Amino acid sequence: MIAENLINIKNKLPENVTLVAVSKTKPISDLQEAYNAGQRIFGENKIQEMVTKYDELPKDIEWHMIGHLQRNKVKYMAHFVSLIHGVDSFKTLKEIDKQAKKHDRVINCLLQARIAKEETKFGLTFQEIKNILFSEEIKELKNINVVGLMGMATFTDDQEQLKSEFNDLKALFNEINISGKDKFTTLSMGMSGDYQLAIDCGSTMVRIGSSIFGNRNYKI
Numbered sequence: 189m190i191a192e193n194l195i196n197i198k199n200k201l202p203e204n205v206t207l208v209a210v211s212k213t214k215p216i217s218d219l220q221e222a223y224n225a226g227q228r229i230f231g232e233n234k235i236q237e238m239v240t241k242y243d244e245l246p247k248d249i250e251w252h253m254i255g256h257l258q259r260n261k262v263k264y265m266a267h268f269v270s271l272i273h274g275v276d277s278f279k280t281l282k283e284i285d286k287q288a289k290k291h292d293r294v295i296n297c298l299l300q301a302r303i304a305k306e307e308t309k310f311g312l313t314f315q316e317i318k319n320i321l322f323s324e325e326i327k328e329l330k331n332i333n334v335v336g337l338m339g340m341a342t343f344t345d346d347q348e349q350l351k352s353e354f355n356d357l358k359a360l361f362n363e364i365n366i367s368g369k370d371k372f373t374t375l376s377m378g379m380s381g382d383y384q385l386a387i388d389c390g391s392t393m394v395r396i397g398s399s400i401f402g403n404r405n406y407k408i
């Protein structure tokens with residue numbers, strides 16, 4: 189089932205769109221099944237869970253941290269994480285830089301923008317993103333690379349609202365690109381329920397969980 193879901197989704201994605209298989213809460217055997225079907229990029233939202241899975245699975249997997257970051261846990265993933273999607277402060281960038289340096293690595297990061305109208309969603313305002321990207325301080329962080337933006341739309345079926353949120357993020361992405369930021373190539377938006385629309389609005393990376401692995405059961 190997992191292999192079939194994965195292949196169906198992959199066949200629908202344009203060539204320039206990267207698929208992150210969101211495997212949070214799922215057992216190793218599910219990830220192994222997706223791996224056997226050719227998937228090499230997995231997204232997790234808890235650092236400890238990602239570390240456990242990293243230790244047990246093949247080493248050619250690219251691990252993406254998509255969840256809200258606790259700064260004091262960045263050190264546990266600094267030796268292997270390949271992209272951190274949810275960066276929402278300069279302090280966190282600084283911590284990632286510090287930990288990456290210890291491993292002599294450069295860690296790619298995305299700044300998380302707040303696009304949803306809901307109160308609960310994390311993320312930076314568009315102005316805060318520009319302030320960080322065009323600050324003098326960021327130039328001192330040699331062990332991180334901000335390669336793009338990430339956003340989570342409002343949890344709604346209202347297509348017009350989703351579209352307007354995705355379009356806003358794409359416009360910011362373009363604006364930053366035009367201003368000449370190097371290596372600013374990744375726009376991470378779109379999940380199981382809204383990835384088609386996100387791609388229409390310019391997404392280059394979709395984060396898909398339940399449409400591949402099935403619904404999640406959260407244990408409290």
Ligand SMILES: *Cc1c(COP(=O)(O)O)cnc(C)c1O
Pocket residue numbers: 210212233254255340378379380381395396397398399
């Ligand atoms: C869980 C999660 C996803 C995947 O959600 P699905 O609806 O299962 O596809 C994508 N992005 C983030 C940040 C998530 O936490």
